[in-house]
Amino acid sequence: MKIVAKKTFDRKVLDVNIELEEHKIYALIGANGSGKSTLLKVLSSVINPDTDSSIDIPFKNDEVYYMPQMPYTFDLSVYNNIKLGIPLKSSPGEKIYCKYRIDTMLKTIDLNQLRKANAQTLSGGEKQKMALIRSLVVKHALLLLDEPTSAMDINATLKAEELIQKYKEEFDGTIIMATHSIKQAQRLADVVLFLDEGEIKEIADAQTFIDHPQSDELKDFLQKI
Amino acid sequence: MWASFWQSLGEAFKIIGSGNPLMNEVVATTMKMAVTSSIISFLIGAPLGLLLATYNFKGKKVLVIICRTLMGLPPVAIGILVYLLFRGIGPFGQLRLIFTVTAMIIAQVLLITPVVVGMVETSAESTGKALFETRRGIGLGSTRTFLLMANENKYQLIAAYLFAFARATAEVGAVQIVGGNILHKTMVMTTYIALNYNTGNLEFAVALGIIIIAITLGFNLVGGVLQLIGSRKKKR
Numbered sequence: 001m002k003i004v005a006k007k008t009f010d011r012k013v014l015d016v017n018i019e020l021e022e023h024k025i026y027a028l029i030g031a032n033g034s035g036k037s038t039l040l041k042v043l044s045s046v047i048n049p050d051t052d053s054s055i056d057i058p059f060k061n062d063e064v065y066y067m068p069q070m071p072y073t074f075d076l077s078v079y080n081n082i083k084l085g086i087p088l089k090s091s092p093g094e095k096i097y098c099k100y101r102i103d104t105m106l107k108t109i110d111l112n113q114l115r116k117a118n119a120q121t122l123s124g125g126e127k128q129k130m131a132l133i134r135s136l137v138v139k140h141a142l143l144l145l146d147e148p149t150s151a152m153d154i155n156a157t158l159k160a161e162e163l164i165q166k167y168k169e170e171f172d173g174t175i176i177m178a179t180h181s182i183k184q185a186q187r188l189a190d191v192v193l194f195l196d197e198g199e200i201k202e203i204a205d206a207q208t209f210i211d212h213p214q215s216d217e218l219k220d221f222l223q224k225i
Numbered sequence: 226m227w228a229s230f231w232q233s234l235g236e237a238f239k240i241i242g243s244g245n246p247l248m249n250e251v252v253a254t255t256m257k258m259a260v261t262s263s264i265i266s267f268l269i270g271a272p273l274g275l276l277l278a279t280y281n282f283k284g285k286k287v288l289v290i291i292c293r294t295l296m297g298l299p300p301v302a303i304g305i306l307v308y309l310l311f312r313g314i315g316p317f318g319q320l321r322l323i324f325t326v327t328a329m330i331i332a333q334v335l336l337i338t339p340v341v342v343g344m345v346e347t348s349a350e351s352t353g354k355a356l357f358e359t360r361r362g363i364g365l366g367s368t369r370t371f372l373l374m375a376n377e378n379k380y381q382l383i384a385a386y387l388f389a390f391a392r393a394t395a396e397v398g399a400v401q402i403v404g405g406n407i408l409h410k411t412m413v414m415t416t417y418i419a420l421n422y423n424t425g426n427l428e429f430a431v432a433l434g435i436i437i438i439a440i441t442l443g444f445n446l447v448g449g450v451l452q453l454i455g456s457r458k459k460k461r
Contacts, residue, residue, distance in 0.1 A: 044361065046357070046358050046361045061364070065362060065363070066358070066362030068359060071359050072356040072358070075376055075379075084365065085363060087364075088369070135362075144362075
């Protein structure tokens, strides 16, 4: 799939033009302000294409799912928040399967005991767990995750990664995930994209990134983390 | 000095206790007008306020400016406007609504709706901005988003309705002009208070003032209890 995304705001903040294979997990790494979140927002049309931004991707708006870093939690129970991820047009059979998936994921990520709690009373990490399950309930043509585990502890992070991996295996899905952790990229991603000043500077698997960084920007980035 | 004050209050409570038929009739007319106008204002204003808080569309800023301008209009100006529209020789004169409770309700709806829109829009704006990314990311449809927004702002909506009701109960300028304060027809508590005050019948005016305060207090207590129940339910 070819992805073209551009955004300017006084200065150039994003200029991405890459060809990616489908059915893979891509980790998007880069320093703060490198354009990771902007790229995901442009791809998901959270930032509407206008004179300052444009996208060209082979998917419709509703085929792309975006989980923001700080997901909004509705004044509903955890379970009902997650159920918002089930498309209204789903058949009864699909809905039953979705509910089964939700139950399984709630147990895997240790959130089942809070399924009836009001979601607005959850901690930051718990909110991320809930939002992650919501994003993994059904298959999306393109799943965009913006630092989905940034507020989780290491145990929860590993379980969240397990869920992401299972989603990819079950649905053969395509995921682009922004992360600050090169270790997470190593554990989870098929391919790592290094973003710097709004441009993709390097594409490789995580190990190659660490062992043989090419650009000075990546070497500098790796030294700092 | 205080003796006259307490004496007036005592007389007022005696009048309330006596169950004066005219007073009961005035209270009933007031309730009919206030409940109807506040419900209509709420049904128009609350969705419009949520719409303004949730969606960006062309002309939104103009609509917000119009609403905020209307919020500041004095009731007598609305009263005169409705009077001009519905008096015998006015464009809607053939409807024969002037000096009826219906005309008073129309005036109050014009007066209160912009306030409801403003209150809901202001209180729901922060929620609208916060859930924007999630809503777009999940791909929630317009109807679902709208219902969720209403749920997110339910306490603000309750507060907006209570304010609308209080405003409708306490308003005097517009209803005086379009209602005419006609005995057994359009006389409401506020206009009756003004009449009694002007004719020196102070105890009746005080009695009605106490009833207005009691009704408004009652409504706000119900709203407060609902909010309390909601916040308790939210706790794990």
